[in-house]
Amino acid sequence: MIKVENLTRTYGAFTAVNDVSFEARPGRVTGFLGPNGAGKSTTMRVMVGLTPPTAGSVTIGGHDYRDIPNPGRHVGVLLDASAQHAGRTGREVLTIAAQTMGLPKARVDEMLALVGLTPEEAKRRVRNYSLGMRQRLGLANALLGDPSVLILDEPANGLDPAGIRWMRGLLRGYADRGGTVLLSSHLLNEVQLIADDIVMIGRGRIVAQGTPEDLVASTGTLVRAVELDQMKAALTGEGLAHTVVADGLRVDAEPLQVGKVAAAHQVALIELRPADGAGLEDLFLELTADTQRESFTEGVQA
Structure with missing residues (x-):
C-alpha cells in the first residue's frame, strides 16, 4: 500500500504540492489525475526518494522508499520512459537491471515477451526506439523484480490504441492478483475504464477523490x-x-x-x-477549471 500523509513540497516561494493526503491500496488501480503542473510528477518523485518532501511523508508498505532493501524487488517504477540509456540495447538495459536486483537472466526474456518486444527489437539501441517501444521497455523494467507495488507516470504515452488496451489488461491483471497500482494519466476515459479509485489534483491540492462511480454520482x-x-x-x-x-x-x-x-x-x-449526469472528464475539467490553459466554448462556429 502507498500512503501519502500531509505531503508538501515547495521550491522557494512556489508550492508544487500542498498538504496532499491519499492512499493507493492493494488489489486496486488508483488513477492520479491532474492538469500539467498540478503536482502529480512531484508527488511521485517524492514517493520514490528522488525529491525530499518539505513536510509530510510517503510510505510504501509502511516504509520510506529509501529504507527498502533492493527496492526494485518490491516497487516497480516508471516515471520517464525516455530516461533510459540510449546507447544500450533493450536487452542490455533489462540485463543490467536484473543483475543489479540479483535476478536470473531468464527473467529478461520473460519480461521482453510479456511487453511484446521481439528478439529483433530487443537487439536495437534504445535511441532507435519509438516512444511506444520505450514505454514497453520501461514497463518491463518496472515489472522485472516481480514487485508488489507499481508507480507509473503517464504509462500510455506513445502507445497506439491496441497498445493502450494491452496495457490496461496487463495492469488490471496485476491488481487482480493483489498488486498495488498507482498511475497518472491525462487519458481520462482510459483511466475510468481501469481505475478502481480516482485522486484528482489541481494546483498542488487534492480536489476530489473516490471511486469513479461515486465521483460521478455524488457531484x-x-x-x-x-x-x-x-x-x-x-x-x-x-x-x-x-x-x-x-x-x-x-x-x-x-x-x-x-x-x-x-x-x-x-x-x-x-x-x-x-x-449529476456529467462524466468523469466533465467533472475533472470543472474541478480543475482554474488550472486549465485552454477555455472551452460551446456552439462556436468554425
Whole structure:
C-alpha cells in the first residue's frame, strides 16, 4: 500500500504540492489525475526518494522508499520512459537491471515477451526506439523484480490504441492478483475504464477523490450567483462544502437545500441545477477549471 500523509513540497516561494493526503491500496488501480503542473510528477518523485518532501511523508508498505532493501524487488517504477540509456540495447538495459536486483537472466526474456518486444527489437539501441517501444521497455523494467507495488507516470504515452488496451489488461491483471497500482494519466476515459479509485489534483491540492462511480454520482449542485462571495459565505456559515467551478460553485448538497440557503441570505441566483449526469472528464475539467490553459466554448462556429 502507498500512503501519502500531509505531503508538501515547495521550491522557494512556489508550492508544487500542498498538504496532499491519499492512499493507493492493494488489489486496486488508483488513477492520479491532474492538469500539467498540478503536482502529480512531484508527488511521485517524492514517493520514490528522488525529491525530499518539505513536510509530510510517503510510505510504501509502511516504509520510506529509501529504507527498502533492493527496492526494485518490491516497487516497480516508471516515471520517464525516455530516461533510459540510449546507447544500450533493450536487452542490455533489462540485463543490467536484473543483475543489479540479483535476478536470473531468464527473467529478461520473460519480461521482453510479456511487453511484446521481439528478439529483433530487443537487439536495437534504445535511441532507435519509438516512444511506444520505450514505454514497453520501461514497463518491463518496472515489472522485472516481480514487485508488489507499481508507480507509473503517464504509462500510455506513445502507445497506439491496441497498445493502450494491452496495457490496461496487463495492469488490471496485476491488481487482480493483489498488486498495488498507482498511475497518472491525462487519458481520462482510459483511466475510468481501469481505475478502481480516482485522486484528482489541481494546483498542488487534492480536489476530489473516490471511486469513479461515486465521483460521478455524488457531484452535488452547480450554482451561479450575482453575489458569489456572499453565496460562498452563506454556504460556509451553513456548513456546506463547496468548490469553485469556473464562474460558479459546486456544492455538496441537494439543489433545494442550496436554494433555501440563497433565499435565506437574499442572494440572487443566476443558475441552480443538479451537477449529476456529467462524466468523469466533465467533472475533472470543472474541478480543475482554474488550472486549465485552454477555455472551452460551446456552439462556436468554425
